[in-house]
Amino acid sequence: MELQSFYRDTWAEINLDHIFYHVQSLINILPEEVKVFAVVKANAYGHGDVQVARTALSAGANFLAVATFDEALSLRQKGIKAPILILGATRPQDAALAAELDLTLTVFQLDWLKQANEELNKSKRLRIHLKIDTGMGRIGIKSGKEIEEIEEYISEHSAFYLEGTFTHFAQADSLDKTYYNQQLSTFEELLKSFKQRPEIVHSSNSAAALRYPEGYFNAVRFGISMYGLTPSLEIEPELPYPLKQAISLKTKLVHVKKIQKGEKVGYGSTYEASGEEWIGTLPIGYADGWIRKLQGQEVLVDGQRVPIVGRVCMDQTTIKLPSSLPVGTEVTLIGSQGAEYISVNEIAKKLETINYEVTCMVSNRVPRVYIQGGEIVEVSNGLIS
Ligand SMILES: *Cc1c(COP(=O)(O)O)cnc(C)c1O
Numbered sequence: 351m352e353l354q355s356f357y358r359d360t361w362a363e364i365n366l367d368h369i370f371y372h373v374q375s376l377i378n379i380l381p382e383e384v385k386v387f388a389v390v391k392a393n394a395y396g397h398g399d400v401q402v403a404r405t406a407l408s409a410g411a412n413f414l415a416v417a418t419f420d421e422a423l424s425l426r427q428k429g430i431k432a433p434i435l436i437l438g439a440t441r442p443q444d445a446a447l448a449a450e451l452d453l454t455l456t457v458f459q460l461d462w463l464k465q466a467n468e469e470l471n472k473s474k475r476l477r478i479h480l481k482i483d484t485g486m487g488r489i490g491i492k493s494g495k496e497i498e499e500i501e502e503y504i505s506e507h508s509a510f511y512l513e514g515t516f517t518h519f520a521q522a523d524s525l526d527k528t529y530y531n532q533q534l535s536t537f538e539e540l541l542k543s544f545k546q547r548p549e550i551v552h553s554s555n556s557a558a559a560l561r562y563p564e565g566y567f568n569a570v571r572f573g574i575s576m577y578g579l580t581p582s583l584e585i586e587p588e589l590p591y592p593l594k595q596a597i598s599l600k601t602k603l604v605h606v607k608k609i610q611k612g613e614k615v616g617y618g619s620t621y622e623a624s625g626e627e628w629i630g631t632l633p634i635g636y637a638d639g640w641i642r643k644l645q646g647q648e649v650l651v652d653g654q655r656v657p658i659v660g661r662v663c664m665d666q667t668t669i670k671l672p673s674s675l676p677v678g679t680e681v682t683l684i685g686s687q688g689a690e691y692i693s694v695n696e697i698a699k700k701l702e703t704i705n706y707e708v709t710c711m712v713s714n715r716v717p718r719v720y721i722q723g724g725e726i727v728e729v730s731n732g733l734i735s
Pocket residue numbers: 389391437518554555556557571572573574575581
């Protein structure tokens with residue numbers, strides 16, 4: 351028997367047209383010489399690395415960026431040939447394989463270069479970007495002296511090609527521009543330490559790319575807003591074009607039952623019916639990223655908002671229905687149904703976190719269904735692919 355892509359009534363829908371639109375809209379506001387890194391770390395913020403990478407590249411993105419070596423390897427194994435920058439630290443012992451796979455590494459220590467130099471097969475040069483810490487306090491060199499030392503070391507060791515340099519802003523998503531300005535001028539000052547400025551200089555994440563042209567240099571790193579999500583709620587009114595959330599999370603009623611006054615629902619029996627009520631069971635739980643703190647959150651069924659009642663379990667969630675509805679009725683946890691809409695931001699607010707974390711949380715157990723031109727073009731299932 352031929353296998354289907356998945357066998358459960360819970361899935362995430364990813365609208366690839368929205369991803370395409372956000373990349374294209376960004377390119378439209380950028381000067382011609384400014385290139386775009388599509389940031390597809392963390393399985394493209396939960397949306398699916400290779401599908402988003404392909405869509406972003408077809409919309410005009412020039413490069414990809416991920417956080418870890420394994421993420422870059424995953425893209426190469428799925429046939430992605432575009433340049434990939436690994437934004438985080440990579441181990442020096444992995445430098446040779448990185449060069450072999452044509453991956454670009456982030457470097458911020460002279461010692462790292464010395465160790466990597468021992469590993470590198472000199473026939474294949476390793477492309478690197480030098481990370482400068484201008485106030486994020488995470489990774490990066492902090493002085494002109496270090497830049498000079500590293501540049502000199504690289505000029506004497508042909509195993510490396512210093513292709514780029516970059517920094518990262520801590521507060522580009524804040525209405526207060528003070529800290530951004532401070533980091534930008536530190537970066538500009540430190541760039542003067544290069545004898546020869548690398549070919550690709552970049553500093554902007556989504557928030558900065560959408561708000562501050564003065565920090566473009568010649569590339570930007572576009573993450574959260576490629577997925578149609580605002581970098582922060584406070585800057586949403588300032589965004590140059592409307593964002594369209596790319597992800598929806600859907601499920602179906604698998605059981606519907608009437609309970610009587612006093613009957614209880616779920617672990618800990620935290621919910622008690624106050625009268626005759628209809629309860630629906632959904633096949634999604636905290637192992638899918640639909641976490642326990644979502645108790646009380648509303649979901650959409652039959653075009654209406656209804657609450658989650660009782661505790662969210664590992665694999666199942668119970669909701670209060672307005673009336674008896676057929677098993678198999680679609681329930682929207684994130685996205686729109688009729689005139690109603692539940693945004694990723696609404697879930698983030700309920701969870702006292704940011705939209706970034708919500709989409710990253712949707713686990714490997716949830717199949718992703720890709721929509722393009724109103725049709726399903728691909729389905730991916732991390733479990734049985
Ligand atoms: C994740 C990340 C980005 C993307 O940031 P968004 O706010 O999602 O646009 C850019 N640069 C670095 C270094 C990152 O780690």
